Each structure stands twice: as structure tokens, then as C-alpha cells.
Amino acid sequence: MRKPLCFFLISLAMASAGAQNIPGPNIVLIVADDLGYNDLSSYGQSRFLTPHTNRLSKEGVRFTAAYSPSAVCSPTRYAIMTGTDPFRSYHHSHVLFNGEPLVIKKDQMTIASFLKKCGYVTGIVGKWHLGLGDAMPRDINEPGRGPNDVGFDYSYIVPDGHNMYPRYYIENGKPVVEPGITFDSEAVMLDRVGYKLVQHRPKGEWPNLRPDSTIGRRLVDKAVEFIETQKKPFFLYLPACAIHFPLAPDKEFVGRSGIGKHGDFVLEFDWLVGEVMQALDRNKIAGNTLLIVTSDNGGYGPLVSFDHNPAFPWRGKKGDAWEGGTRVPFIARWPNHIARGRISHERISLVDCFATMAAITGSTLPRDAALDSFSFLQLLLHAGAQSDRPYLVTGTRGMKQMAIREGKWKLIFEPETDKAQLYDIVTDPEENNEVSGSNPQMTMYLKSTIKNYLESGSSRPGAAGATKSVKELFREREARNQFISDELKHQI
Missing domain, CATH: 3.30.1120.10 (Arylsulfatase, C-terminal domain)
Structure with a gap:
């Protein structure tokens, strides 16, 4: 087992710069897509059991007042990556389509580039949805600037939503396609609440190289491979495609929840969490790994025919300013440092992940980075600790x-x-x-x-x-x- 980070230094205001030379904790951040507050049984959902996130909750701390910065996905992902709320630029407050360039600037610090400077090996496996390249419209055959250019050593991504085209993966900046396959398209303008966005639409028929029901298993395989090949402290960002539409759970989960494909897809996401937990256990690194599971925004509206409301007990759903649009599940486990079975009612935002991870490393944030990120490290470590946030914006x-x-x-x-x-x-x-x-x-x-x-x-x-x-x-x-x-x- 790796040596744990010297947390007496952190509890003493992280006074020692030498703390960065001591192996820090591994960090795994799993972000579901459209998972509602009431979709996990650890948050009160009683229609079916989600055993792996239940276990995680029992072994760590569960937050009841965690918020996504935005009620939709791309803006929240921007906030997670940069530590800056998506309301500092109007463009960043929108969901992106497959013709949009990368919204992260060339000189902008990200959570990945920051941790890389702190000695971490950094990887992303999963849904990116922050644009690619610098051209407008972007080149879908040669995507250009992406995760590897903003701090990630390894990337295996679904470039946009898994409902969007082309249906391929991109590994370390290169589309995972057979030689000779290209995607001919026309770029069209879309209007979303009065704002023009760019989308590629196929000319002719494009091959489907990423069947929806196989995505979860592919991402698990790549994530576990990344975990098992690391010899240094690592940061793995794992933004899942479950449970965004199209609802396409792996055949192993079809029919198991009893409330249709929505519940089956939740079960697949819970399984994904379990596979990561098993990989950490198998490699004897779970004790010194901070594992966070959350969602990019609130869940769907009520499933009337199944008597299930993903946002319960809150009003609203994904896309809304009501609590149901941004109040999300958030569970953190770090066995060497977080007491088991705790519940925190303090307010936190997903934008705060950046400052929290900076605090874990004992490093100081630059003035021009993570503009809206507040560390919740003390909330992880100490029962009864209070949030440093004076207010929270969504x-x-x-x-x-x-x-x-x-x-x-x-x-x-x-x-x-x-x-x-x-x-x-x-x-x-x-x-x-x-x-x-x-x-x-x-x-x-x-x-x-x-x-x-x-x-x-x-x-x-x-x-x-x-x-x-x-x-x-x-x-x-x-x-x-x-x-x-x-x-x-x-x-x-």
C-alpha cells in the first residue's frame, strides 16, 4: 500500500511545501449523466437496490446538499474541469453540439493540469462534451486540441453526448476507427434559447462504431486498465454516459430494476462504480484513494407509470432552476481519512472539486485559476465541520x-x-x-x-x-x- 499523505500537515493549514514530495492519495471522480437525487437507494429510492453505491455510502460520507453548478451537462463539466463557474462567459452556460470547438483556453489551468504539476498521472475515460479543436466548425475527422492538451496524460472519450454523432471513441486525440473511414458532414446552425450553436449532420450513412448498450462496459474496461497500470499517484476522471438518453443499458441489466430502462440504466451505473471499487481493492490501493461519485445535473421528470420520481423530494428536474435541476447525489470515500457512514448537510458545489484537490496536495491555487472553487476538504475529514461558502450559485x-x-x-x-x-x-x-x-x-x-x-x-x-x-x-x-x-x- 502506498504511504498515506501526511495529513497532520493539512490539518495544520498545509504549512509544509515538502508535503508534495510524499505520495498523495489517488483520486477517482465518477460523474453520472442525469442521475437524479432519488435514483440511488442510498438516497432513499426504494424500488430496487443499488448495492455498490450503498456500500460506498456506508464506507464514506454522503452529502445531502450537493449541487451541480448548472442544470445541464456541458456547463457543469466546464466547472469541474476549470474550477470556474460557467457563468463567467455566456457561451459556457450552454450545452455544446458536435460542431463546437474546445471551450477551455490554451493557457487555462484545469484540474488535470494542476494535479499533473503536483506529480499525478492523469486520465479521463468517458464523456467529454466540452468541444474539440479550435476551428469553427470543428473537424470531426481530425478533432484537434482536446483532453491531452489540457492536462490529461491519457484520454479515452465519448467526445459529446452518446446520443450525438459520430458514434466513435477518441483515444489520445485520435478517432478509434478503421483506416480509411471518414465522416462526411454538413454543418448546420441550431437555436437554443436564442443562441446559435453548430452541429455536424451526416451526409450519407455513418457507421456506428459505438453501440449504445456497449458503452458502459467499454468505459469500465478502459478505466480499470488505467488504474491497474499506474505506479504513481493518479487522478482518474470517469464521466459515465449512464443514464442519459437513449436509455440503453447493457443486456445484463435489462429488466432487473422492475421500473423499465431508466432503472436498468441506473443499475448499470451502480455496477460501474462497483467495478472501480473492486479494481481499487484488488490492487490494494482503496485505503489511500479518494473516490467520489456524483452527477452532472439533476435527473429526469417523474416516471408516472412506475411511480418513481428521480428528483424526489425536490421540485423540478434536469434543466430547471428548482432544486430538482441541480441538487445531486454526492458520495465520497477515503478509508484512511474519512470516517465511515457519515452524512453531511453542508452545501457544496461540483465546482469545488478543484480547490478541494488542491488542498489535498497542499498546493496553492493561482489567482487566475479556479475562480469559484471552495475547498470542502474539512467537510470530508471532520464531522461537524462547516462550509466555507458564503453562498452557492447555480x-x-x-x-x-x-x-x-x-x-x-x-x-x-x-x-x-x-x-x-x-x-x-x-x-x-x-x-x-x-x-x-x-x-x-x-x-x-x-x-x-x-x-x-x-x-x-x-x-x-x-x-x-x-x-x-x-x-x-x-x-x-x-x-x-x-x-x-x-x-x-x-x-x-
Whole structure:
């Protein structure tokens, strides 16, 4: 077993720079796609058992107030990778299509490049969905800049959603295709909440080199292979395709949940977690591995015919500013350091993973990186610890609605119209009773706070990002729409 990180140094404010020379913990971050708060039995779902995430919860800490920064996927993935909320640029608040270039800048620090500098071997296996290359539209045959250029030593990715074309994998920047296979396409413009995005559509018939029901097993094989070949501390980012549509569980799980393909796909995801846990056990590294399991956003709406609500007990679903759109399961296990069977009700955001992992290494974040990331390391290590976050911000596609949580209050705010709704999330967790009229001062305060947040450029103490007004943020939408309409007419 590797030597554990000297955590007495961390508990003493990580005072020793020499801590970086001691083997740190392995870190595995598993992110489901559209997994709801109530899809796992460890969170109260009673229709079928999810044994592996149950075990994980019993052996670690389960968070009840974890949030995805966005109610949709690409923006949350951007936040995980960069430690910066996806609302610092209007473009980053949108779900990307297969014609979009990489949204991470060439000189932008990522969680992978940061950990690589700290001596980690870094790998990604799974759904990327942050664009590729620098061309507009991007080249789907020669994808260009991607995970290996932003900090990952190894990458095996589903480039976009698994519902998107081409149906192939990309390994270390190269499409996994037979020699001579190319994908002829036309680029078209799509409109999403008033924003123009670019999509490749096939000319003719494209081969399916990635059958949906086989993706989970392929990703498990590649992830386990990565784990088992490492001799140094490693970071593995494993963004699964389950349980995003099309619902296509492996045949081993079909019919097992009793609530249709949705539940069967949840079982496949739970199995994926179990396979990673077994690999860690088999290689005798589980004790010094921080394993996190969460979801990129809230789950689907109610499955009425099966009497199952993936977002229960919250209102709303994926895409919404309600709790059901962004409140997600979040379980962390680190046997050498996290007490078993704990529950934390403190608020955390997935954007906080970056600062937390920086704290684990004992390294200081640069001022221009991880602009909105707060470490929750103390919440992992100590029962009763409180969050350092003064408030937490989430949002929907295109920043149509933003939400801010501070204490017991939650404000849903529309930046372009200035409309707001206020809820007491403690006494009214279902968000049924709008109370802005009876609490005008709190409403004004939270509106002012979220406006200041949007215009400040950063929210992490010590960080400094580019400031811009709310109007400037939305002018970015108009500028890009004009650019695509005018400058790319010859291509689209």
C-alpha cells in the first residue's frame, strides 16, 4: 500500500511545501449523466437496490446538499474541469453540439493540469462534451486540441453526448476507427434559447462504431486498465454516459430494476462504480484513494407509470432552476481519512472539486485559476465541520434563470428581466410558497448579491477574474450569433 499523505500537515493549514514530495492519495471522480437525487437507494429510492453505491455510502460520507453548478451537462463539466463557474462567459452556460470547438483556453489551468504539476498521472475515460479543436466548425475527422492538451496524460472519450454523432471513441486525440473511414458532414446552425450553436449532420450513412448498450462496459474496461497500470499517484476522471438518453443499458441489466430502462440504466451505473471499487481493492490501493461519485445535473421528470420520481423530494428536474435541476447525489470515500457512514448537510458545489484537490496536495491555487472553487476538504475529514461558502450559485441553460442559496434562503433570478422568486428552502424544501412579497429586504439583498457575483469575475477569496457587467455577458450572445450568421455562411 502506498504511504498515506501526511495529513497532520493539512490539518495544520498545509504549512509544509515538502508535503508534495510524499505520495498523495489517488483520486477517482465518477460523474453520472442525469442521475437524479432519488435514483440511488442510498438516497432513499426504494424500488430496487443499488448495492455498490450503498456500500460506498456506508464506507464514506454522503452529502445531502450537493449541487451541480448548472442544470445541464456541458456547463457543469466546464466547472469541474476549470474550477470556474460557467457563468463567467455566456457561451459556457450552454450545452455544446458536435460542431463546437474546445471551450477551455490554451493557457487555462484545469484540474488535470494542476494535479499533473503536483506529480499525478492523469486520465479521463468517458464523456467529454466540452468541444474539440479550435476551428469553427470543428473537424470531426481530425478533432484537434482536446483532453491531452489540457492536462490529461491519457484520454479515452465519448467526445459529446452518446446520443450525438459520430458514434466513435477518441483515444489520445485520435478517432478509434478503421483506416480509411471518414465522416462526411454538413454543418448546420441550431437555436437554443436564442443562441446559435453548430452541429455536424451526416451526409450519407455513418457507421456506428459505438453501440449504445456497449458503452458502459467499454468505459469500465478502459478505466480499470488505467488504474491497474499506474505506479504513481493518479487522478482518474470517469464521466459515465449512464443514464442519459437513449436509455440503453447493457443486456445484463435489462429488466432487473422492475421500473423499465431508466432503472436498468441506473443499475448499470451502480455496477460501474462497483467495478472501480473492486479494481481499487484488488490492487490494494482503496485505503489511500479518494473516490467520489456524483452527477452532472439533476435527473429526469417523474416516471408516472412506475411511480418513481428521480428528483424526489425536490421540485423540478434536469434543466430547471428548482432544486430538482441541480441538487445531486454526492458520495465520497477515503478509508484512511474519512470516517465511515457519515452524512453531511453542508452545501457544496461540483465546482469545488478543484480547490478541494488542491488542498489535498497542499498546493496553492493561482489567482487566475479556479475562480469559484471552495475547498470542502474539512467537510470530508471532520464531522461537524462547516462550509466555507458564503453562498452557492447555480443556473440554467443560457443563464435564463440563476439561483442563489444563502442560509435558509433561495432566490431564483432572471438576469435579463430582473424577475425574482424567493423561497425558504428549510421550511419549504418543495419550493411551493413564494415569499418575496413578505421578505422584500432579503429579496433585494440576494438580487444584489447575485448581480455582484456575475459582475465580479470570481468568488473565491484571493482569485481574480475578468470583470464584466451583466449586460456585457449577454452581449456576448449577440456577438457570437452575428459571427456565426455572417462569418460562417460560406461553411454552414
